[in-house]
Amino acid sequence: MFSAFTSSIFFLAALTLWMIGAIGSLAFMKNDQRANLWGNFFAIFGAVAGLISSFLVLVFGSAFSFNIPSSLHLLSLSFNVDKLSGFFIFAISLISLFTSIYALGYVKHYYKKYNIGTLGFFYNIFLAGMVIVSSASSILFFLIVWEIMSLASYFLVIFEHKERSNIQAGSLYFIMTHIGTAFITLAFLLLYHATGTLDFEIIKSNIGAVKPLTKNIVFILALIGFGTKAGIIPFHIWLPSAHPAAPSHVSALMSGVMIKTGIYMLIRIFMDIMADAPLWWGVVILLIGAISSLLGVLYALTEHDIKKVLAYSSIENIGIILLGLGSSLIFWSMNMKPFAILGLTAALFHTLNHAVFKSLLFMGAGAVISEMHTRNMEEYGGLIKYMPQTAFFFLLGSMSISALPPFNGFFSEWLIFQSLFKGISGSDISVCWAFMLAAGSLAFTGGLAAMCFVNVFGATFLARPRSPEVYHAKESNVTLRIGMFALAALTLVIGITAGTVTNILSGVANDLAIFRSSPPAYYSTPLTVGLKNNFASISMPFIFISLVLVSAIIFFIVFLFTRKRKIKFGTTWDCGTTLSPRMEITATGFANSIIAIFRGVLKPTKQVSIKYRDENMRYFPKTETVKLGTKDIYRGYFYRPLHIFTIKVSEYVKRIQSGNINMYILYILLTLIAILLIVAV
């Protein structure tokens, strides 16, 4: 009990520190330097407190809940931090610790241009908002904090408001997130209507009385609502424009952890509050995961804006997480609880991993952007010589996200593969096909992600500079490097200690009421993780050691035998001409073949405009511009028809607006009578 008290104290301390950070940086608005230091240092302190609190919850099981009554009838500030919440708070605190360190140096290039005080304010509010979202346990309170989190992130997206495109991106985000919130509100209202309470815990105990039809409707509404926040296709359209618009440390947080709050709520509602999921819920989530992961990575390949690539790759990784979650739901409804725990653990593991490597990559991208002043990868090239450390950290992140051993991304994909393999072999034919599809899409996604990040790393850091800006690039500020170093080290550390981390995460899964006292389908020791039915086993430390050891031995042997050979440095073979940067492969060129192969899905477009020297005699073009892109099929086939439909309906509704005040009074009267009749019946 003592530790529960300690962890709740640290939890409140974190929230308080963030609040102080928020208000303080607003107060120091006039002085950029002071606002930056105040805002980010309190963010760091808050993150440390949050880390301690959630670590106690995760490792010592010191879950806590408390309630701050308020004067309003339905609103009670009730917090409930169990292990699931603890895990998400841990991820949020962990990432925000390093993004805040990074921000100390990164924010400097906004001095004199933008208001640092408001940045610190919204940044701290955003952090607090995410943590409260993962711990609120009352509907009304949750919705309010959800809104605060969304609004804070909206203001962070439009922070660089002098660029018009950022305002547009912000507006799209604003609209999409509120459409999502509308669905969430509707889902919660249905739950409230069916159970008569706003408290998650009481809803959970009364859920047996809710009709299956209501549950199914709540499932669809919640999936759309929280899926919009998580960025599942086709509700993802805000993500690739909003994430790049925000300052890079905020993009790191948004992609790394904010979209995970959507995942958190999906787990919370489907696996905790509304127990007893029918089979089709899992199948739907599995299919959405398969589609999101495959399409996400394909769209990532079509982009040459470095932050958009990362944003699309977040959609891909959310898809991968949903593959784990979906398989878990299916196993659970088929009463294969040990494997349901495997799926859920895999999903949680990938959530943590994606948070780590995606924030690392966004921070690396931010470091590059602040030197290059453009997000266009075609203007980079050769940066590894100018920013060697940033390049190294980015490389580790790229390897991790491409699921290469011995990094953490590989392990979580391995776990998800195991749960999908079990689905293929161990389930009946009615869902086997879904697992087959999911495993296939995951296999292709892995390969395509590797291609995507060879492209990003190659175009950014390798070969020769493609614009003169590169020659002026310097290694980034020390706080930027500390932030990136810590996360890069984490990709490796989590990878090597995968067994221990798995143990902690299966504790999280076992803490859910539905999985309590059922053993997982796997065993995990610090050295090996494997399935109990001996289907597969893996040892991450051994992979790491053998790679290092064998490489070292090979290097030593080759060195021993060839140390007398000379190395001459010369120019790259140029076929007799002078090599220019334009002869290198570009990011667009690199991905061109895969786009051509998937043209049926991606619908690439090409616009050519030629200006002639003489318009009448069209033989000698002066300039020729080729614009490559992809058709936005979601806007074309989904949002535009929806828009047209809404406008049409509005046209009809408009007819009741006559502008005559007597008419309006009549409407009010009719409404009153109708309400009275309904109440009377």
Place this chain on the structure above:
Amino acid sequence: MSIIFILQVILVPAISPLCIGIVKKIKAKLQNRTGASIFQPYKDLWKLFHKDEVISEDASWIFKFAPYLIFSVTIILGASIPLFSTIFSDNLLSDLLVVVYFIALLTFFLALAGIDVGSAFGGLGSSREMTLAALTEGGLIFSMLALAFSAKSTNLFTIAATISSLSFFSFAPIILAFGAFVITMLAETSRFPFDNPATHLELTMIHEAMILEYSGKRLALIEWAAANKFLIFLALGANLFFPWGISLSANLADVPLALILFLVKILILSIFVAVLESSIAKFRFFRLPDLLFTSFILSIIAICLII
């Protein structure tokens, strides 16, 4: 046991150049040439290790480091797949997915090294290589997965041991999976109809384009690693799909026979590859995905038949 393990580790790098030599010799014979000796690849490696190196000024540490990593990965892979004995089933690296993703690691660094020097060829080669690698992964995982389901384990040694005890009549789906595997094998090892290992023509080369800037000892390592990779895929094909004759016990006396059988199987597969290369033309690049998807579909059919 330890002698067998040492043999297991050095077998792949020791005989992989020979495989390449044999394939080249057969191809030469089929083209009515005499061809170089089957030991020529060893001499080439020896020669390259004795040469000085020229490295591009544009190259970063990735270009210099990649050959060592790539070669090391092939050594690790060679030690963690079944060659002539199945006794290493407690080997912690012989999981199917670990092997596949080690191959991905290798391709990843090869592609980065190709881009690194900034030549027009390297980047294009990397782009093509990654395109093919991305599309191959599905077929590669699924073709071996079919066997894993029938062996109820993804450990490659266990798969070999289990398949070797299967009755002859349960082999129909395994043949399908083998067809799928062969397609991915040709893609991964840069063979016809995916790539021409003998070409240096801008329009067609894939693997050769990436390693164009290498010379001296690093080229030797890359060439040797490519040979290792070829042998690894042959060994996977031979021992997972047709594991008869593989030694199931730790008994040293069984090893010579198992070794000879292994070499015979590798020889047969080498001949198969050489004949295939001599009898079909290289496909147009954009027809290759069809082939790779075929491999994926074949594996799925195999899996459906097995589960």
